[in-house]
Amino acid sequence: MNIQGKRNIWKDYQKEIATNRYFYVRSCVRQNFFPGSEKAFLRILKDELSRDVYENASHTTCSGIGYHSDIIPFETAMTMVARQFALMTESGYENFTTSCITSFGLYSEILETWHHFPEVEERIREHLLRATGRTFKKPANLSHASDVIFKFRKEIAEKAKHRLINRKTGNPLKVVEHIGCHYSKMFPSKGIGGAEYPYVLVGMIEEWGGEVIDYPERRHCCGFGFRQYLVKANRGYSLACSKKKFESMAPYKPDFILTNCPGCPMFLDRWQYALSEMEGITYGENGFGIPVLTYEELAGLVLGYDPWDLGLQVHQVTVDPLLDKLGVDYDPSAKFTGKNGIDLGKPEPPSFLKFYQNE
Amino acid sequence: MNKSTIVVGGGIAGMTAAGELSRLGVEVTLVEQEQITGGHAACWDRLFPTRRPAEEVISFLREQTDSKVNKFSGRSVTEILHHESMFTATLSDGTILHGESLVLATGYDLFDASRKEEYGYGIYDNVITSAELEGWFKNHQLVRTKNGRIPSRVAFIHCVGSRDEKVGNLYCSKVCCITGVKQAIEVKEALPACDVYSFYMDLRMFDRNFEELYFEAQKKYGITFIRGRLSECSENADHTLVVKTEDTLTGKPMKMIVDLVVLLVGFVPRSQNTQMLSKLKLITGNDGFLQPEDEHNGDNLTRIPGLFITGAVKGPVTIANAVADARATALQVYSFLHSNR
Numbered sequence: 001m002n003i004q005g006k007r008n009i010w011k012d013y014q015k016e017i018a019t020n021r022y023f024y025v026r027s028c029v030r031q032n033f034f035p036g037s038e039k040a041f042l043r044i045l046k047d048e049l050s051r052d053v054y055e056n057a058s059h060t061t062c063s064g065i066g067y068h069s070d071i072i073p074f075e076t077a078m079t080m081v082a083r084q085f086a087l088m089t090e091s092g093y094e095n096f097t098t099s100c101i102t103s104f105g106l107y108s109e110i111l112e113t114w115h116h117f118p119e120v121e122e123r124i125r126e127h128l129l130r131a132t133g134r135t136f137k138k139p140a141n142l143s144h145a146s147d148v149i150f151k152f153r154k155e156i157a158e159k160a161k162h163r164l165i166n167r168k169t170g171n172p173l174k175v176v177e178h179i180g181c182h183y184s185k186m187f188p189s190k191g192i193g194g195a196e197y198p199y200v201l202v203g204m205i206e207e208w209g210g211e212v213i214d215y216p217e218r219r220h221c222c223g224f225g226f227r228q229y230l231v232k233a234n235r236g237y238s239l240a241c242s243k244k245k246f247e248s249m250a251p252y253k254p255d256f257i258l259t260n261c262p263g264c265p266m267f268l269d270r271w272q273y274a275l276s277e278m279e280g281i282t283y284g285e286n287g288f289g290i291p292v293l294t295y296e297e298l299a300g301l302v303l304g305y306d307p308w309d310l311g312l313q314v315h316q317v318t319v320d321p322l323l324d325k326l327g328v329d330y331d332p333s334a335k336f337t338g339k340n341g342i343d344l345g346k347p348e349p350p351s352f353l354k355f356y357q358n359e
Numbered sequence: 360m361n362k363s364t365i366v367v368g369g370g371i372a373g374m375t376a377a378g379e380l381s382r383l384g385v386e387v388t389l390v391e392q393e394q395i396t397g398g399h400a401a402c403w404d405r406l407f408p409t410r411r412p413a414e415e416v417i418s419f420l421r422e423q424t425d426s427k428v429n430k431f432s433g434r435s436v437t438e439i440l441h442h443e444s445m446f447t448a449t450l451s452d453g454t455i456l457h458g459e460s461l462v463l464a465t466g467y468d469l470f471d472a473s474r475k476e477e478y479g480y481g482i483y484d485n486v487i488t489s490a491e492l493e494g495w496f497k498n499h500q501l502v503r504t505k506n507g508r509i510p511s512r513v514a515f516i517h518c519v520g521s522r523d524e525k526v527g528n529l530y531c532s533k534v535c536c537i538t539g540v541k542q543a544i545e546v547k548e549a550l551p552a553c554d555v556y557s558f559y560m561d562l563r564m565f566d567r568n569f570e571e572l573y574f575e576a577q578k579k580y581g582i583t584f585i586r587g588r589l590s591e592c593s594e595n596a597d598h599t600l601v602v603k604t605e606d607t608l609t610g611k612p613m614k615m616i617v618d619l620v621v622l623l624v625g626f627v628p629r630s631q632n633t634q635m636l637s638k639l640k641l642i643t644g645n646d647g648f649l650q651p652e653d654e655h656n657g658d659n660l661t662r663i664p665g666l667f668i669t670g671a672v673k674g675p676v677t678i679a680n681a682v683a684d685a686r687a688t689a690l691q692v693y694s695f696l697h698s699n700r
Contacts, residue, residue, distance in 0.1 A: 001483060005482035219593070
């Protein structure tokens with residue numbers, strides 16, 4: 001593979017990312033799936049980088065999950081998004097940053113629609129005004145939160161406590177990067193690096209010392225795909241998609257998978273357990289799975305945050321072997337202790353997928 | 360001063376027009392940016408559909424332009440001006456040429472295959488273009504993978520950069536279908552044990568003996584034609600390639616591992632034309648190629664009297680058709696020079 005070929009493409013897909021004053025909107029589902037990620041984003045931006053990030057308590061779902069599941073009409077979605085823009089405007093911000101990839105895709109789609117069809121924007125403005133009395137300005141800058149971490153990847157590297165280097169071997173950790181479909185597949189120009197060879201996560205991995213794996217099913221869906229999972233009868237297809245990816249990446253022996261979507265880490269993590277229970281197969285080293293991280297979790301680890309503050313104990317695929325490779329100083333006994341000191345109880349180990357280091 | 364013309368471009372069309380006009384007694388100056396004439400055809404080994412050596416055609420045209428034609432090679436035209444019925448062409452070395460008429464035969468560029476990002480050209484070692492494969496044939500280079508292995512499976516991908524809204528080229532490049540058939544046969548001849556696949560949208564065998572060659576490719580050489588556009592190409596750890604497509608005749612998605620992928624790249628308008636022609640304000644079509652004054656009755660004419668266009672500067676064309684077009688252009692130029700202007 002000729003990396004220069006990719007670099008030539010990356011040059012064509014750069015985008016403007018605001019440097020400060022972010023109006024941050026959370027995902028509907030990420031706080032349940034990976035509860036430390038959004039908190040880590042805020043901590044990194046506010047505490048490490050001294051940036052102004054604002055959240056508005058009146059923010060609701062963007063309705064993207066319903067829109068992409070064909071239960072929310074586009075007209076409704078646009079009006080709900082218009083309300084989010086109104087909240088941003090009322091708060092005195094103009095840089096809109098989303099935690100969710102599907103939200104980012106929906107916001108991009110709506111702004112693009114309004115750009116080409118101004119009469120639609122006017123109609124939505126009327127809907128919003130009639131329904132809520134609100135008006136809004138469109139964002140001066142729209143970014144996904146992974147864009148923001150990408151933008152500050154060098155600053156994070158300067159403050160790094162850990163590099164993506166295997167402490168035992170001295171070699172770079174091998175990383176699979178997986179981008180959410182709604183990040184750039186709909187609008188390649190809206191994503192760093194475009195749609196075919198997205199650079200947003202690659203840039204973080206390279207900057208923090210890791211090595212990116214290019215494997216044949218890199219572009220394939222994680223297995224979420226909304227209707228693949230939301231329609232119960234299709235869930236076999238969801239599993240099949242994930243399995244196809246694991247089998248394609250496993251020969252490269254990745255140390256972990258890095259993601260920037262709410263759904264991807266959920267399915268790439270949990271389905272490793274499901275596949276092990278169904279077929280007795282595991283894809284990581286020594287019977288463990290391949291750990292799956294969000295970019296905020298990885299940035300937090302690089303910055304030396306406590307893995308249990310990052311919520312890594314709720315991952316289905318245990319991250320402990322990865323923490324050892326990174327040289328993270330962690331307390332195994334605190335893994336299942338709540339922030340209030342109460343013992344939460346240890347999960348029952350799966351039948352095949354190794355979960356505890358001393359098994 | 361004798362009746363004079365400047366021919367810009369020493370490919371098939373330019374050489375033909377220059378040779379014909381010289382034979383008719385016109386004082387011809389031919390400018391070619393490369394050191395040798397012949398254009399893209401000079402890079403070809405054998406021509407479709409008969410597979411005669413390209414060198415035969417080029418040698419013939421070079422003979423036609425050798426004796427009386429005033430040639431400037433290795434220099435490009437940077438600007439063309441038209442003033443008081445005279446044309447002035449400025450060359451890259453500062454030379455200034457004058458002529459009563461001017462023939463634009465600047466041809467085309469090949470589509471940059473790296474723009475079809477999903478095919479991995481320029482990234483994966485064993486993804487090459489049809490122009491590169493033709494160069495291998497011409498240089499008697501063995502068909503091998505990057506690391507020297509004999510390929511057991513080769514895939515040809517049609518319509519790369521042509522008939523593709525995603526890259527902004529809606530037009531058909533005309534010659535790629537038959538080029539793909541010819542090259543598939545030649546790979547099969549070089550490597551009889553190799554399985555050769557051709558992924559196409561539809562095969563446009565429009566000219567004489569094209570359809571026959573397509574049948575021969577299937578019947579005699581056993582080349583497998585699959586109707587489906589490639590969705591993506593990726594690389595395995597052993598540098599073999601995974602191609603994904605849909606067989607649209609059976610309606611099923613396909614995934615295949617091959618050793619070599621050949622992208623049949625199409626024509627795009629010559630990028631240099633933009634600057635060279637900026638002062639002339641010639642009309643281009645939606646496809647970016649130059650638009651003739653009248654597509655039926657004046658397809659070599661432009662809005663400027665004395666300025667003619669010929670060959671692939673107007674859009675994709677075969678060598679045979681470029682020759683015929685250039686001969687027609689020569690007659691138009693001759694008539695113009697002898698008219699009461």
